[in-house]
């Protein structure tokens with residue numbers, strides 16, 4: 001999917017909501033555990049209940065890897081279900097990969113070519129040759145961790161290196177990578193006060209912003225500081241939406257929570 005197509009979806013739905021499919025069998029309603037593939041059954045119900053009010057889904061790959069081959073099969077079914085039925089959804093493999101070049105190429109093939117995600121999250125720590133293999137895929141997007149939502153972000157990302165915060169160096173340096181127009185960045189909603197400075201470095205890039213809901217970030221603060229003239233934001237919420245209820249009404253409850261966010265977004269557009 002191109003960035004222009006994503007922007008068109010955002011204006012059409014008045015939503016820049018990304019729903020995180022962090023599917024945990026200890027949290028899904030117990031009746032689903034009787035299904036042949038409870039992870040996919042849960043994801044399908046959430047997608048069917050919410051696809052008209054969000055523009056993106058983000059399965060976090062850890063939640064699938066944790067269940068071995070069955071987890072991977074559920075992930076494959078989920079992305080196939082999305083691509084076949086809701087191709088307008090921007091899909092994110094939240095995998096946080098990145099390795100030496102030839103290995104990064106295999107990761108990129110796995111998520112962008114084989115599984116056909118629109119994008120994949122990447123850790124920038126190994127530098128240019130670990131990121132560029134992902135950027136080589138046309139109409140796909142590489143979402144680089146810039147300033148993450150967790151407390152540990154202060155261990156390295158905000159530290160001064162050669163007089164500059166490391167996350168700023170990540171943003172600036174990445175702009176010189178080949179095919180850098182395919183870059184997006186992760187900035188945590190819990191770091192909204194940094195967004196104005198981040199926008200000075202990457203005014204036009206899309207930012208994936210996790211951390212509203214369960215982690216306490218504010219949608220209003222993120223929008224006030226981080227929105228650009230093409231919106232430029234995908235706001236992710238996972239637990240706050242998908243685990244709104246652990247009963248048989250879980251999909252309706254998820255829709256209700258997603259609608260609360262979408263209505264706030266519509267007012268901010």
Ligand SMILES: O=c1ccn([C@@H]2O[C@H](COP(=O)(O)O)[C@@H](O)[C@H]2O)c(=O)[nH]1
Nearest residue numbers: 060148149188210214215237238239240
């Ligand atoms: O800085 C980051 C980067 C990624 N995440 C991921 O986003 C979701 C957030 O889930 P919630 O349940 O809405 O808190 C999850 O998959 C994280 O691994 C992040 O939170 N912060």
